[in-house]
Amino acid sequence: MGIVEPKILRGFRDLLPTDMIALEKIISVIKDVCESYGFIPTSTPAIEYKNILLAYGEETSKEVYFFEEPDGNMVGLRYDLTVPLSRVIAQYKNLPKPFKRYQVSTVWRYDKPNPGRFREFIQFDIDAVGTSSISADSEIILAIYDCLERLGPSFIIRLNNRKILNSLIVFAGIEPNMARSVFRVIDKLEKQGIEVVKQELGPGRVDISGDKIKGLGLNEVQIKKIEEFLSLPKNTCSEAIDSLKELFKSVKGAEEGIDEIKEIHDHLDCLSIPDGKIIIDFSIARGLDYYTGPVFEVVLTDAKEYGSVVGGGRFDELIGYFTGENTPATGASVGIDRLLEALKKLKLVKTKPSTADVIITIMVKDKLGEYQKIAKKIRDAGIKTELYVGEKTSIKEQLKYADKQDIPVAVIVGEDEFTRNEASIKDLRVIKKQKIEIGEREAYLKERIGQKKVPMGNLVEEIKLMLKK
């Protein structure tokens, strides 16, 4: 049988330890925050029936990995966690309401891959279901705010409301069936600027690659009204709300969206969040069609190239596709892979090859049980302790491995030390710093740089002291 070439699919990736340790750290921070808000974990299958995945429309159809499973059913891999959540809510009627859950899972989208955009990626979703109270929207935004504060990057949360955008359609005299297309164009404002938006609302444009992008064909009056809306003064949230109220004063039903955004603003205002961290931005629509009320997204100020790393909003109608009656719900989705890449770029996550604190080298092969006893003693004190289980017998090679893995402390016990019930501990960081070549056992024992001989009874204490340095 021939050799099988080891490779993975385009748009997919392996996460090796350095990335994975950082990723786990990020997930654990977000989990902690979610649980501190009373969100509880759930999990759903990766595979769902095709008609479940397409329940609210064909919008995402082209991106889904559909296939026929062995029982003969048409199924697909989940492309988000919101549709499966809606299915869950419909299926288990006795869940407590509000149902405040989080889920961190892989999703799959057959999309154009590029650096930072994968066909398989991890979403961390937070949702509150069964409540139309705007306090649920505020809470989700707050939880996201807390996550980002803990993770450390500079960020802006941009708020809007689909109801305000719906009022814009009325205000500008646009056909209701054009609404979603208009929202998608407006959503490009931040990235592409007002001129591009105007062209795409009107006659269309030719992009830098020479491709023609079809316009929506709105007339000048309509486009002017949208521009007026998009350029409302909004230096503060209050100013944005007041100016919008004035602009929409004769639009029937416009109060609802404005009141909701004001309510969120009032909730957050009490918490002395610095100016400019949460802003109102009337261009935000979020891509997905299922949003119905407040929507928001997060951009990292110093890593804008990763786009929005969090997005969310209210989806009061989605669950209805499975139940026939609307169930209010609101949520957010954190793009963990993008966040990882951004935080790596910003040097806000440690990217280290190992989490071990200590390595125990093996000097006397037939005393392995004894080494394991020493390892157990150190582990029991809560110190992550790796016993060298590789094939190299020389201390030089074993310490080289520890060095590669960035393990800070080595414990060395040879025949002599066993006899005297002692151990040598070595601060490998010091050696690294001094860029000293680790010699063979004899040479290196002579040097004793960053090294200390301690009685076996004090080993744990001495390691703790060395780690603290």
Place this chain on the structure above:
Amino acid sequence: MGIVEPKILRGFRDLLPTDMIALEKIISVIKDVCESYGFIPTSTPAIEYKNILLAYGEETSKEVYFFEEPDGNMVGLRYDLTVPLSRVIAQYKNLPKPFKRYQVSTVWRYDKPNPGRFREFIQFDIDAVGTSSISADSEIILAIYDCLERLGPSFIIRLNNRKILNSLIVFAGIEPNMARSVFRVIDKLEKQGIEVVKQELGPGRVDISGDKIKGLGLNEVQIKKIEEFLSLPKNTCSEAIDSLKELFKSVKGAEEGIDEIKEIHDHLDCLSIPDGKIIIDFSIARGLDYYTGPVFEVVLTDAKEYGSVVGGGRFDELIGYFTGENTPATGASVGIDRLLEALKKLKLVKTKPSTADVIITIMVKDKLGEYQKIAKKIRDAGIKTELYVGEKTSIKEQLKYADKQDIPVAVIVGEDEFTRNEASIKDLRVIKKQKIEIGEREAYLKERIGQKKVPMGNLVEEIKLMLKK
């Protein structure tokens, strides 16, 4: 558009919070142990090329979810984490060796579903790659031992070695190409008993449902030799090793497997592991064909119906299918779903609906920002605090929700309390215990059972005291 019926595929399941909280606890214990041994996390895609998944043979072919992805490649969902690991080792040649990794991921197998056996399930794998040192095998067994000790169930770890089984084939004069079939039959000893094993090695048998099971057609001498092997005295590991040595004394090359199992035994012997927790069982083969050396499995003594919850062994040849040269490797796989079901049955995991410690009820709707300030204060002290974001305005209904979610403490602040800068805290466990119906605000305020009025400045301290009770 009609309503889409909310349902999931046969053999798949949703994990609702009660299960999921328990599952996360289990995973976190195992992760902690792994990291304490210096294992580091990795992750691989759910989808692999078909030829990767089948690299070492067609053994698992029928169980894999294969499909054609949109780019036109034949792919499949991973059915274990060992084949993808082998692909990773072959693909990234510069990984440090030994490469000690863990991975917790979903895998998929189109298998006959039954209670506790799912088509989508979570495996927690620990592996040490690039070392033929038996200390790596010992370490993995030790780490598994520690995991189980921390999780609490009674268990037995059964050890064997594929090399010993290979020697059995020689000893019994069986054709080498029959070896794997013989191992699969022998592996049934614990579950089915020696008579069934003998029948299946020989002429075959008819099972209780009346189905005929074909036998391997071994002759009586061969079967007698296998029986002799399986009934070796093995009250202690030393006895098992000694009696096997005697039996195999004229089998060429039999020492290697015996020495390896002795070496593992010696390593573990130093750690004063109680008798009978790790035993040698010559019938253990483990299902998968890729094992080459030490193999082991774990059965929970008080939950045997879940079968082996952990299995593992050395697979020195698997990586070679991707590289052309053997790379030694050893590992274990924990069946998280089975473990969850078993620990639930044994009442060794808490199955609670929420992890929140405190609920803050909303009495004055327009003071939501104030409530959020209170929530933040409590959260900042490390106490998981849920703000009620549901639609119910009555205190009775809000506390009913808290009761359903098993949240121990409620914070109640009404207009009066706001004015006096006070809060009421209520021990909901006391109420639950006394089985007292929570009345409307007035009635319940009169009762004040388990309730205390405290100055806002002492709120956090008072909650801590109440939670400690």
